[in-house]
Amino acid sequence: MAATSKDVAERAGVSRSAVSRTFTEGASVSEKMRRRVEKAARELGYSPNALASSLTTGRTKLIGLVSNNFHNPIFLEVFDLFTRGLQDRGLRPLLVNLTDETDPEASVQMLRQYSVDGVVVASSTLPPAFAEAFRKAGVPVVHSFGRYASAPSVHVVGIDNKACGRMAAQTLVERGYTRVGMLAGPESATSSQDRLAGFFEEMALHPQVEVSHSYAEAYSFDAGRAEMLRLLDGGMQAEAYFCGDDVLSIGALSAVQSRGLKVPDEIGIIGLNDMEMARWESIDLTTIRQPIRQIVASSIELMVAMLSDPDRYPEVRIFPCSVVERGTLRAPRSD
């Protein structure tokens, strides 16, 4: 169906090498030859087969984009940023949706079969071991939104989740809350574990504060709402909650509202992410801002750097987060 370099060569009356060279950056071709080949190519609607060429060059420009967060709206933006950023650099994202049923090992093998040049794991819930599996297979990998580790074996770009947990704790303490809780994401998610650890670590410095915690089943509105309803109806209500993610916060707010409680007077909420919805007047969520754009941009930079130097020394890039004050926490004590 599609024209090959042979067809073009014949039509232009030159060798296949010549065709290949006119379509190869920096190859030695005379101006006359190039024009001749390009004319023939145009007439035949030819464009080189990227896969065939990858066989000899060893580069496919395919990047595996693997994630399991297909329910958190924040990841739509993440996918948007990743796909655009990769496209802008001539790279093609091969999307992998890692559900609970899919075998992680199979995904690794699949991406190797397709000879991807690199893999970016975009997930705040997958364990480091997953990204490491790619590294072991010799594939450049960067884990975005991954777990911070002091001695990483793969590139990690994200935030310091523990520090965020502490930050949330400090904020609640400053506001004078004395009975607080953390409504974390799924227990298996590394981000949940770390945020929770930081939260408790900081709270340990404030023994006057009573601390509790529980887990939502997923990073989703519904899970946040369900868990908050359970807490409220169980009569275990704290004065304020740190929710592990904005989606949980917003779900929780809906639950609070359903039970007729006033925010922030009767119950306080602080989230994490600063997703677009957090700004809505009807929500007005106090939250900790995670710099998504920077994380994605930095991940892509790192990936591009690894393509030219696959053995680049593993690096951790942590971006600072900060509290965005809105209306779901009461004002700081002015004592």
Place this chain on the structure above:
Amino acid sequence: MAATSKDVAERAGVSRSAVSRTFTEGASVSEKMRRRVEKAARELGYSPNALASSLTTGRTKLIGLVSNNFHNPIFLEVFDLFTRGLQDRGLRPLLVNLTDETDPEASVQMLRQYSVDGVVVASSTLPPAFAEAFRKAGVPVVHSFGRYASAPSVHVVGIDNKACGRMAAQTLVERGYTRVGMLAGPESATSSQDRLAGFFEEMALHPQVEVSHSYAEAYSFDAGRAEMLRLLDGGMQAEAYFCGDDVLSIGALSAVQSRGLKVPDEIGIIGLNDMEMARWESIDLTTIRQPIRQIVASSIELMVAMLSDPDRYPEVRIFPCSVVERGTLRAPRSD
């Protein structure tokens, strides 16, 4: 780096053909040979290079998944469903984000360069011509959420947007509204155009109703909110609005709330999609349900069918929509 069939062949003391055959479904290999090859393959961590084999088989199992709706949360679910559905059938989605800056023609060429077996265009806003460009290039294509056409040149799976517009109109008429408006999505989107056309068509049968319309800049919360604010502050307020999509509806609701108006007493809203948020108690949106799962599942079925019969006669699959009654429209007149 990675082992090749030659390596495996040498190690097992057989020919490369034998290796190829043990990894090819339905090839003639003795049980003894297969075991021998599999052992060597296991020891070397070999798995066949999908790209190299595609060179001779002509199939890559790559499917271009192109969209430009990276801001409507509904599409996160769409991507989730598509990626999982494709994966389950051994197909790999190559994701293409079609922004305003990217040249559509370049995308077509790019996907051809990667020899994708097929393309699914998942977009409610792209014109039919875009999908047709793939067809012209000889690539199987199905346009999901595309424009209904009586004489399609490509496969289209989706809903009858005009009928939805009429359905919304009827619903408002039944509720006794006499001054209504449509808050449509971007003017260039085919779905906007068709929903609007249907809306006006139906309203033409009810001359007692005063009808107006305007466009949001995008299918997004913010755009819906902004446009509704403009309408309210311009004093052009109707009694009820049909919003072209739930995200617009929810943005509009936020605007209505900001201006201190009561829903549904002072202003009514009906949306389209029935996204998860529409069910939230704090939103409780009356809307028209679009059967996303069915549309995606059907699109994938169609794509798979086209892979074995590329010249399959173009087909349009339209799924019925229905009104989901919640709390943002007043009760029907009981006259």
Place this chain on the structure above:
DNA sequence: CCCAACGATGCAACCGCGTGCAATTTCATT
């Protein structure tokens, strides 16, 4: 016991392209 038929295997060509190398052309220089 012989021969036909069939399944298993290897050989070699090919898929579409890149690239080292040698041959050839071009061009500036003397």
Place this chain on the structure above:
DNA sequence: AATGAAATTGCACGCGGTTGCATCGTTGGG
């Protein structure tokens, strides 16, 4: 105009697999 260097071109091989065809060993039926 002759000469040497530099630029251009083509040849042939290889990238990792697949597959038609010929060969070879088995098996089964007469």
